[in-house]
Amino acid sequence: MAVSFVHLAMLLSLIPATVASPRKLRVSPADTAELDAGTPSSPADASRPTTFFEVDRPLRPPPGSSGPCSTLLLSSSFGFTFTKPPATAAYSPPPCLVAEGSSASAISLAVLEWRATCQGVQFDRIFGVWLGGAELLRSCTAEPRPNGIVWSVSKDITKYASLLAAGNSTLAVYLGNLVNSQYTGVYYANVTLHLYFRRAPTRTPPPPATAPADVIVPMSRGLPLNDGLWYQVQNATDVQSTSVTLPPNAYRAVLEVYASSHGDDEFWYTNTPGAANGPFREVTVRVDGVLAGAAWPFPVIYTGGIYPLLWRPIxxxxxxxxPTYDIELTPLLGKLLDGKAHEFGFAVTNALDMWYVDANLHLWLDPGSAATTAGLIAYVAPELVVNTTTSVQSGGDTTYHTTASRQISATGWVRSSHGNLTTNATRTFTFDNTNAISDGTAETVNQTTVTHDGIFATDRRTGVVYYAVWARQDFPLYLDSETDRVTVTHGLDVTTVSAGRWSSGPRYRSLRTTQSSVVEEVERRRGNGVSWGTRQTYRYEAADGCYFRNVTSSGYSIASDQSNEVCAKGGAPAGVGGVTAALRAASAADEAGLVRN
Incomplete structure (x- = not known):
């Protein structure tokens, strides 16, 4: 069935331009299925499932590793699972890990693989995977087609090695799905663990503080329950909290935060002032009521978001x-290592209903002492600065411009068998969002979020740097929606430089990926139709390997796909100038006061 221009315009009109409420950038799966039915496809395509994928680098174990050792952790179907208990399975370390002495340090790479199929009509659904209450993966399902779809996700979970090697626990998966006469898709999924090991003759202990944590404390809701294990933050004043007592011999602490936006805040970056609370959001973490850190979220677009055809098959x-967000809490250990329970609170600035938030506290323990001592030296956290201006043209066209900035810095010392280390952790944020609404239906959003992180751990007596990390994250987003055309361009740019006695020399890691997608009404010889396509470039460069991919889709077909794992000559990151230039950037940031008091 051909899809008329009028019908497409009607569907795109579901993206309202009202400024009094949150954006509803959604086309229902039923309407999408109708559009899908009108797209031409070859007989072979119509008879076999479509493979959906997110562009990512292949996960390679370090040289000399053995494996993989693969274990199916859970196999389940998710039909009418909304408000039902998560699917669970008993977990114990796989026999191959037991053969390694159940040693977390023996694991060189751990990969969690989710592989699923679905057929019919269905919304995209958020889901999570937890082990012993610690979240390992948060993901979104693909929206199915009548002929069926398949997709898989592989995530590096090596940093959870202590959980994988611990005793018996429970694996839980929550995917709240709804099946009825209209939405028929049932998700069938397998969750598999792939382990690789360091070869025994060359095995050396991982460096302190920079290896996977010795203990991971989950901060989530506990089983049993009829929902996900995440906390639900329902508005701007809602604070979800939990109490935790830290082991007395901790010498480093990092809080890993999972956060995702849903409901009225799924498209928070399009929200306007007033009832929609504007476009700025941040996830805050408070310890005993005092701000300990923040994360400014990446604008994730789910597979049914804005316009579902944009995300098929890429x-x-x-x-x-x-993504997850790490907050360095080591400078605050002087407040936390008192043997008492401390309240960790999670909130979302300007939130509408709702956000799913939980966290994992990664702790490194001193094997040489029963207790460490620590103290806070300095803490600086000026108030959040947010400014919004509104410009209204004579024809009623309106432009909103919102900026925000924040800096959080803390310095503390910890005395352990590793020495007396002073750690400074500084994070600075900037945010810029312009939203132009015209003709009552057209909307253009241009947004950038930039975060700088600096972590320096030095010996108080000698000044030796034990570990230092400088990182920059950039989240650009451009959205242009018109009557007969929707364009989305977004990207992820992350650069990390690490060095110090506990690092094997200066290490550089860079990921730059940009995706441009468009859907529009096009004229065809036999009537009107819908055309869409995506182009994505992905470049990962690091001292231990590189990966490049440039892929383009047209409709459901892959028009071109080029990839390689070739690094620039000498291992220096191409186009960046190598590790030296990155360290100079870190030094410049340091001198500017971005990473050290």
Missing amino acids: TAIGSFNL
Whole structure:
């Protein structure tokens, strides 16, 4: 069935331009299925499932590793699972890990693989995977087609090695799905663990503080329950909290935060002032009521978001493997290592209903002492600065411009068998969002979020740097929606430089990926129709390997696909100038006061 221009315009009109409420950038799966039915496809395509994928680098174990050792952790179907208990399975370390002495340090790479199929009509659904209450993966399902779809997600979970090697626990998966006469898709999924091991003759202990944590404390809701294990933050004043007592011999602490936006805040970056609370959001973490850190979220677009055809078959950045956000809490150990329970509170600035938030507290323990001592030296956290201006033209066209900035810095010392280390952690944020609404239906959003992180751990007596990390994250987003055309361009740019006695020399890691997607009404010889396509470039460069991919889709077909794992000559990152230039950037940031008091 051909899809008329009028019908497409009607569907795109579901993106309202009202400024009094949150954006509803959604086309229902039923309407999408109708559009899908009108797209031409070859007989072979019509008879076999479509493979959806998020562009990502292949996960390679370090040289000399053995494996993989693969274990199916859970196999389940998710039909009418909304408000039902998560699917669970008993977990114990796989026999191959037991053969390694159940040693977390023996693991060189751990990969969690989610592989699923679905057929029919269905919304995209958020889901999570937890082990012993610690979240390992948050993801979004693909929206199915009548002929069926398949997709998989592979995530590096090596940093959870202590959980994988611990005793018996429970694996839980929550995917709240709804099946009825209209929405028929049932998700069938397998969750598999792939382990690789360091070869025994060359095995050396991982360096302190920079290896996977010795203990991971989950901060989530506990089983049993009829929902996901995440906390639900329902508005701007809602604070979800939990109490935790730290082991007395901790010498480093990092809080890993999972956060995703849903409901009225799914498209928070399009929200306007007033009832929609504007476009700025941040996830805050408070310890005993005092701000300890913040994360400014990446604008994840789910597979049914804005316009579902945009994400078929190449899904949006982060949609299958939602990012997490690390907050360095080591400088605050002087407040936390008192043997008492401390309250960790999670909130979302300007939130509408709702956000799913939980966290994992990664702790490194001193094997040489029963207790460490620590103290806070300095803490600086000026108030958040947010400014919004509104410009209204004579014809009623309106432009909103919102900026925000924040800096959080803390310095503290910890005395352990490793020495007396002073750690400074500084994070600065900037945010810029312009939203132009015209003709009552057209909307253009241009947004950038930039975060700088600096962590320096030095010996108080000698000044030796034990570990230092400088990182920059850039989240650009451009959205242009018109009557007969929707364009989305977004990207992820992350650069990390690490060095110090506990690092094997200066290490550089860079990921730059940009995705441009468009859907529009086009004229065809036999009537009107819908055309869409995506182009994505992905470049990962690091001292231990590189990966490049340039892929383009047209409709459901892959028009071109080029990839390689070739690094620039000498291992220096191409186009960046190598590790030296990155360290100079870190030094410049340091001198500017971005990473050290």
